[in-house]
Amino acid sequence: MKGQNGKIGWGILGPGRIGRDFARCLRYVPDAYVAAAGSRSLERSQAFCKEFGGNAYGSYQELVQDPDVDIVYVAVPHPMHEAAVCLASDAGKAVLCEKPFAVSQAQAASMFAHAAKNGTFLMEGLWSRFFPAWRYVKELLDSGRLGKIVNITSLTGWGHDPKKLPPTDRLLDPMLAGGALLDGGVYSFAAMTVAMGRLEQPTEFFSSMLPASTGVDAECTIFMRFADGMSADLMCGLYRKEFETTITCEDGSIYIPRHRDPDTVIVKSKPRVGYAQIDWDDVQTLKFPFECEGFQYEAAAVQDWVRDGLTTSPEVPPEETLLIAGFCDRVREKAGLRYPFE
Numbered sequence: 425m426k427g428q429n430g431k432i433g434w435g436i437l438g439p440g441r442i443g444r445d446f447a448r449c450l451r452y453v454p455d456a457y458v459a460a461a462g463s464r465s466l467e468r469s470q471a472f473c474k475e476f477g478g479n480a481y482g483s484y485q486e487l488v489q490d491p492d493v494d495i496v497y498v499a500v501p502h503p504m505h506e507a508a509v510c511l512a513s514d515a516g517k518a519v520l521c522e523k524p525f526a527v528s529q530a531q532a533a534s535m536f537a538h539a540a541k542n543g544t545f546l547m548e549g550l551w552s553r554f555f556p557a558w559r560y561v562k563e564l565l566d567s568g569r570l571g572k573i574v575n576i577t578s579l580t581g582w583g584h585d586p587k588k589l590p591p592t593d594r595l596l597d598p599m600l601a602g603g604a605l606l607d608g609g610v611y612s613f614a615a616m617t618v619a620m621g622r623l624e625q626p627t628e629f630f631s632s633m634l635p636a637s638t639g640v641d642a643e644c645t646i647f648m649r650f651a652d653g654m655s656a657d658l659m660c661g662l663y664r665k666e667f668e669t670t671i672t673c674e675d676g677s678i679y680i681p682r683h684r685d686p687d688t689v690i691v692k693s694k695p696r697v698g699y700a701q702i703d704w705d706d707v708q709t710l711k712f713p714f715e716c717e718g719f720q721y722e723a724a725a726v727q728d729w730v731r732d733g734l735t736t737s738p739e740v741p742p743e744e745t746l747l748i749a750g751f752c753d754r755v756r757e758k759a760g761l762r763y764p765f766e
């Protein structure tokens with residue numbers, strides 16, 4: 425690492441909405457700093473660096489060449505991820521790429537192959553699992569205290585007001601691979617895979633898509649069943665106002681409101697089964713507060729892996745990104761949704 429005083433230097437590629445949130449959270453990682461920002465507009469990166477520090481560049485090419493940058497955070501819209509990841513990897517940089525990693529499984533595979541050829545670190549920014557709340561949920565599931573998982577229901581509805589979301593917004597723009605599936609659906613798929621703790625193709629897979637005015641998906645519902653009988657009900661929607669994951673186990677359930685960046689977990693256990701009713705003798709509401717938007721947990725983990733010389737993440741392995749991208753491909757294929765650039 426070439427960073428200042430042994431610190432890791434982050435390069436923000438695309439200083440937009442999430443780039444700002446991420447940079448703000450780096451202040452909570454003791455050995456991290458913003459080394460540089462690269463934008464298509466020098467004015468934009470200058471304004472960003474005035475607030476967060478670092479060298480400002482008017483191109484992504486210059487950003488990835490900066491020797492102070494150890495890890496590039498790719499925070500541009502999804503169709504631009506591949507070019508950005510390859511550019512940074514070719515410059516020898518480790519890369520944390522925002523979700524959804526790619527617009528298709530084939531593209532994701534090609535990106536991982538590119539980084540593997542260069543021997544550089546690459547991971548999809550599935551940041552939710554790094555929050556203390558999700559860490560607790562994982563420990564609880566792994567302990568077996570609640571028994572086997574029988575169902576996972578994960579709903580990612582952003583609750584946008586249809587009257588206020590213009591068709592030009594990234595979320596609705598087909599050229600930017602807009603729609604609920606790639607923007608929110610990956611969170612529900614990832615909530616499912618992280619809870620299951622294994623990567624597996626379902627034995628049954630059904631999906632349905634509701635189009636938005638621009639032709640991208642306003643909403644998707646997905647049902648899956650796995651070989652052990654576990655089922656999953658997933659939903660993503662631009663306008664729906666549900667944002668939660670429930671993991672139902674044989675002897676209890678875990679409810680995670682706002683599962684993308686949770687600070688609360690509700691655990692029900694010790695069921696008392698009556699005629700046509702179930703009561704829970706033990707209901708606990710656990711709080712896991714965090715500072716800022718919470719990107720610091722993911723950033724710290726990535727730094728450790730990069731320092732250890734890893735090229736992929738043990739917690740968000742390429743196989744998981746590829747599995748989820750494949751699920752999204754299936755949903756789009758069934759609905760006949762193709763982006764104009766495909």
Ligand SMILES: NC(=O)c1ccc[n+]([C@@H]2O[C@H](COP(=O)([O-])OP(=O)(O)OC[C@H]3O[C@@H](n4cnc5c(N)ncnc54)[C@H](OP(=O)(O)O)[C@@H]3O)[C@@H](O)[C@H]2O)c1
Pocket residue numbers: 438439440441442443462463464465468499500501502504522523524549551594600607
């Ligand atoms: N982890 C999370 O919670 C989370 C939350 C939101 C978004 N995201 C992901 O982060 C990525 C960026 O989302 P965002 O909401 O931050 O995007 P954004 O603010 O609209 O744009 C981010 C940057 O991307 C570039 N950009 C924007 N529109 C572009 C276009 N039409 N063509 C080429 N470049 C364009 C711009 O970079 P320049 O300054 O170089 O022009 C902009 O600064 C997406 O993949 C999204 O899914 C993740």
